[in-house]
Amino acid sequence: MSLMFEQLLNGLQFGMMLFLMASGLTLVVGIMNFINLAHGTLYMAGAFLAVAFHALTGSYLLALGLAIAATALLGLVIELLVAQPLYQRDHLDQVLCTFGIILFLNELARVIWGSAPLRMDVPPWLDGSVDLAGIGYPVYRLAIIAVSAAVAIGLHLVITRTRLGMLIRAGAADRTMVVGLGVNIQLLYALVFAVGAGLAALSGILAAPIFTVQTGMGDHILILTLVVIVIGGIGSVHGALAAALLVGVIDTVGRVSLPTGFGNVLIYVLMASILFWRPRGLFPSHG
Amino acid sequence: MADSTITLAAGAKVARPARAGRLGLALGLSAVVLLALVPPVASALGDPFYVRVVTRMMVFAIMAISLDLVLGFGGMVSFGHAMFVGAAAYVVGIAGHHAAAGSALALGPLVLTGSTNAWIVWPLAIAVSALLAFVFGAIALRTSGLYFIMITLAFAQMLYFVAVSAQPYGGADGLPLETAPTLGPLDTGSRRTLYYIALACMVAVFLLCRRIVGSRFGLVLRASRFNQPRLAAVGVPVYRYRLAAFVISGAIAGLAGVLLASSQAFVSPADLSWLRSGELIVMVVLGGMATLYGPILGAFFYLLAEFVLGHFTEHWQLVMGPLLVLVVLYAKGGLASLLPVARKGGAR
Numbered sequence: 001m002s003l004m005f006e007q008l009l010n011g012l013q014f015g016m017m018l019f020l021m022a023s024g025l026t027l028v029v030g031i032m033n034f035i036n037l038a039h040g041t042l043y044m045a046g047a048f049l050a051v052a053f054h055a056l057t058g059s060y061l062l063a064l065g066l067a068i069a070a071t072a073l074l075g076l077v078i079e080l081l082v083a084q085p086l087y088q089r090d091h092l093d094q095v096l097c098t099f100g101i102i103l104f105l106n107e108l109a110r111v112i113w114g115s116a117p118l119r120m121d122v123p124p125w126l127d128g129s130v131d132l133a134g135i136g137y138p139v140y141r142l143a144i145i146a147v148s149a150a151v152a153i154g155l156h157l158v159i160t161r162t163r164l165g166m167l168i169r170a171g172a173a174d175r176t177m178v179v180g181l182g183v184n185i186q187l188l189y190a191l192v193f194a195v196g197a198g199l200a201a202l203s204g205i206l207a208a209p210i211f212t213v214q215t216g217m218g219d220h221i222l223i224l225t226l227v228v229i230v231i232g233g234i235g236s237v238h239g240a241l242a243a244a245l246l247v248g249v250i251d252t253v254g255r256v257s258l259p260t261g262f263g264n265v266l267i268y269v270l271m272a273s274i275l276f277w278r279p280r281g282l283f284p285s286h287g
Numbered sequence: 288m289a290d291s292t293i294t295l296a297a298g299a300k301v302a303r304p305a306r307a308g309r310l311g312l313a314l315g316l317s318a319v320v321l322l323a324l325v326p327p328v329a330s331a332l333g334d335p336f337y338v339r340v341v342t343r344m345m346v347f348a349i350m351a352i353s354l355d356l357v358l359g360f361g362g363m364v365s366f367g368h369a370m371f372v373g374a375a376a377y378v379v380g381i382a383g384h385h386a387a388a389g390s391a392l393a394l395g396p397l398v399l400t401g402s403t404n405a406w407i408v409w410p411l412a413i414a415v416s417a418l419l420a421f422v423f424g425a426i427a428l429r430t431s432g433l434y435f436i437m438i439t440l441a442f443a444q445m446l447y448f449v450a451v452s453a454q455p456y457g458g459a460d461g462l463p464l465e466t467a468p469t470l471g472p473l474d475t476g477s478r479r480t481l482y483y484i485a486l487a488c489m490v491a492v493f494l495l496c497r498r499i500v501g502s503r504f505g506l507v508l509r510a511s512r513f514n515q516p517r518l519a520a521v522g523v524p525v526y527r528y529r530l531a532a533f534v535i536s537g538a539i540a541g542l543a544g545v546l547l548a549s550s551q552a553f554v555s556p557a558d559l560s561w562l563r564s565g566e567l568i569v570m571v572v573l574g575g576m577a578t579l580y581g582p583i584l585g586a587f588f589y590l591l592a593e594f595v596l597g598h599f600t601e602h603w604q605l606v607m608g609p610l611l612v613l614v615v616l617y618a619k620g621g622l623a624s625l626l627p628v629a630r631k632g633g634a635r
Contacts, residue, residue, distance in 0.1 A: 035433065037565075085616055091433055092364050096572055096615045099565045104608025111602050223444055223561060230437045264448035268441040272426065275438050279430050 002135045007253050009132070013141045015248020016148030020203035021221060022228040022240040023155055024196025030235020031171040032189055034083055035091055037098035039200055040222025041105045046071045046201025047208040047217065048109055051118050060123035068201045075197025079190050087189070102219070109215045120208035144206045151199065155237055168192065172235030224251070227271045232281055239283030246270075315580075322486055326479045338478050339550065344590045345485040346546045349492050351570040351582030353539035358568065359576035360500055361532050362512030363428070366436045367443025368567050370423075371416040371537040373559025374446060375544030378412035380462040380554035387465040405468035405475060413541040419446075420537020424530050443564055450556040461555025464548055475549045485546050489583070492539055496579055499535065508532050509577075569611055575623025584622040 025039045049070050053063035082101060086094050122140045129136040159165035167188055170178045179185050204218070211217065228247050232239030247267055254263030274282065322341065329337040350372055357363040385392050385401025392399045402408050423442045430438055456462045467476025475481050499505050507528045510518055518525045548554050557563065566589065574585020589607075596603030614621070 029433070035436070082612055082616075091436060092358075092568070092572070093615050093619075095364070095366065095436065095565075096569060097612045099569065100608040100611030100615070102608070103604040103611070107602050107604040107608065111605070219562065223440065226437055227441065230434065234433070259452065262448075262452055264452070265445050268445040268448075271441045272438060272445075275430060275434060275441075276426060279434060 002133070003256075004253075005133060006135050006137065007256050008249060009137060009141070009145075011249030011252035012245065013144050013248070014252050015245040016145050016152075017203050017207055018221075018224060018228050018248050019241050019244035020148055020151060020199045020206075021225040022232065022244050023152075023237050024192075024199040025225055026229040026232065026234055026237060026240045027168060027172065027192050028196050029229060031168065031175065031192055032083070032087055033175065034087055035094045035098065036083070036196075037095060037222060038078060038101040038105070039196070039225060040218030040220075041102050042071055042075060042197045042200040042218070043204035043207075043221055044109060044213075044215065044218035045074055045105065046204035047120065047213045048113055048118070049201070050205040050208060051113075051120050051213055054120065064202075064205055067205055068198045071201030071204075072194045072198035075200075076190060076194045078197075079193040083193065084186075084189075106215045106219075113215075115215065117212035117214040120205075120213055122209045140209065147202075147206065151202070152241055159237055164191075224267070227267055230281055231271055231274050233283040234281060236281070236283040239281060242282060319486070319490060323483075326482050335478060338482050340590070340594060342478070342482045342485050342546075342550045344587045345482075345489045346543050346550055347567075347570065347590055348583040348586040349485075349489050349543040349546070350540055350567055351574065351586040352489075352492055352496055352579060353536045353543065354567050355571045355576060355579070355582040356496055356499070356508075356536045356539070357533055358571055359578070359581070360505065360512065361508045361529060363529065363533065364436045364568075365427075365439045365533075365536075365564075366561065366568070367423075367439035367441075367564050368536075368540055369559045369561070369563035370443040370446045371420055371540035372544035372547060372563075373450065373554070373556075374419050375412035375416045375541035376548035376554045376558050377450060377456070377462070378415050379408055379468065379545055379548040380464055381456055382408045382411070383464050383466055383468065384456060384462060403466045403468045405470040408468055409470075409542075409545045412545050413538050416541025416544065417534050417538040420534045420540075421530070424533035424537070428526060428529055428533065440561055440564070443559060443561055447556055447559050447561070450559060457555070459556055461553055461557070464552045464554065467549060467552065476552075481546070481549055485550070488542060488546060492542065493579055493583070496539075500579065504528065504531070573611070573614060573621055575621030578621075578623040581621050581623035588622060 021039065021043060025036060028034055028036050028039070046067050050063045050067035053066040053070075054060060057063055057066070078101060082097050086097055122138075126140045126143050129138045130142065131137075157165075159168060167178060167183055171185075171188060175185075178188075203221075207217075207221075224247060228243045229240055231247065232241075232243030247270075250270060251263060251267050254266040256263070258266070278284075322345070325341050326335075326338050329335055350368070353371075354365065354368045357365055357368075381392065382399075382402050385399070386403045387401070390401070392401070423439070427435055427438045427442065450456075451459045467474060469475065470484070473480050473484070475484065500509070507518065507523055507525070511525050511529055515525050544558070547558065570585035570589045571582050572585070573588055574583065575581030592607060593603060596606055618624075
């Protein structure tokens with residue numbers, strides 16, 4: 001029983017990390033109609049940059065902030081150089097170009113930091129565990145849940161309560177109409193892309209002490225993120241949250257209670273059946 | 288596109304795609320002759336390693352052609368094509384594994400013994416790939432666009448994790464092919480024999496696909512890339528045509544998988560990972576979509592780049608990544624458009 005509880009918490013924590021990835025990507029795909037495979041690479045970039053800044057500054061929080069800012073900047077550069085010319089092109093071109101970015105950045109990380117996995121330690125003030133219903137649960141994982149929940153609430157407020165959020169929702173529902181109303185869509189695109197990159201970086205940094213920091217670490221999480229946004233309904237942040245938690249819990253619990261590997265398969269069976277019955281996901285945002 | 292003006296009624300004249308003409312025939316024949324000369328030249332140079340390299344290129348060329356059939360001609364962006372390659376490769380690997388261990392494989396009431404007889408194993412492997420393509424294609428083709436990309440990716444990932452978790456067959460470490468299958472009197476373990484088998488298969492697949500693309504079936508397939516509702520209105524069961532193309536493509540990818548297993552003497556989950564599927568798309572687009580020379584050129588070019596650039600630096604992908612972006616942004620016709628026999632006004 002307590003094992004199950006612990007796994008549920010782990011699933012929640014993993015789901016929240018997936019949400020950080022998925023919220024940015026679902027907006028990029030939903031608003032710009034742009035498949036950004038390089039999103040997983042931004043996750044990796046965040047983790048590597050955090051390790052580097054941590055070695056440089058010695059402060060975890062400073063490293064966190066700097067790495068997020070640097071990755072958001074990297075996202076802006078990608079948006080300007082590669083994404084912008086591709087918004088009007090078909091999905092295949094987008095897949096190819098962003099695949100090229102993956103190849104390039106994965107290799108660049110290998111050149112700079114080598115192939116050996118790096119370690120990122122849990123900051124001392126988040127080390128240790130607390131007693132939760134009879135089990136000792138790591139404080140760090142609880143902190144991940146808390147930080148991601150705060151981000152989720154923040155995103156929710158921005159999207160439902162602000163003018164920017166209104167534009168984002170309008171963009172996801174009908175891009176052409178938003179342009180027709182005279183909104184500076186370039187700026188909105190760049191902003192969404194950069195924020196998505198920053199959130200991906202945050203996810204990668206939070207994941208760093210749990211997994212290891214190495215090239216290619218973004219490749220697997222990218223696929224899970226794509227699964228999440230497809231299940232949730234492309235363009236819907238709320239759908240992304242629901243789907244991320246669903247995928248996080250099923251993946252984690254399935255991996256523990258099913259024979260090795262079959263837990264991983266479960267997610268894709270789930271996705272295929274949801275696409276079969278509801279081809280536009282659980283919370284479709286397009287009209 | 289001239290195709291869309293053609294009436295698809297029975298008895299109507301069906302246009303063939305632009306014929307390559309004499310120049311194309313001459314180029315193609317000389318390419319085959321050149322390829323046939325590789326093994327003797329390589330052994331004369333005392334470097335049989337090249338035989339392996341070129342075998343690999345030809346095997347990947349077959350994969351790329353199979354993908355182009357659905358991707359280039361049918362407009363179906365299959366982002367999981369490596370699964371059909373990997374599935375067939377695993378069938379060969381598993382059959383060989385059981386043959387070597389002398390154990391039987393029980394699938395419910397069906398008990399199979401291992402085998403290294405290529406006449407049995409290879410068709411079986413190709414049939415498995417075709418069956419997978421049928422089942423997954425039947426589901427995936429109900430969706431389109433972005434969702435088709437995602438669902439093919441999801442199916443491939445499913446198979447990938449099944450392979451990773453298949454502990455009896457090596458799991459994540461992969462499965463070595465202990466004894467090479469024998470094809471009648473031919474021992475596929477011999478590098479030179481396998482080379483010529485791969486060459487023959489590549490030429491056969493090329494000719495087969497040329498026939499397919501030029502047929503009435505191919506015409507429907509190509510038209511379905513542009514306007515499905517219109518085809519349906521003419522009375523063509525579009526879905527069935529596209530599914531048939533998907534299955535043919537899966538079967539050809541299976542043939543490539545069979546050859547891949549033999550040429551590597553090894554099968555691993557990497558052979559069906561999504562990165563491999565991505566590489567296959569890259570090969571097709573680099574070479575030139577919706578042409579049949581293109582995928583071959585693309586596969587050769589990609590692996591050659593890996594081989595040559597990899598000679599100078601292990602970080603060859605630093606060059607390949609940006610190159611890919613540039614090709615997509617500025618040179619959409621791919622390598623095939625540089626050939627004198629390139630189809631005029633073909634792919635978009």
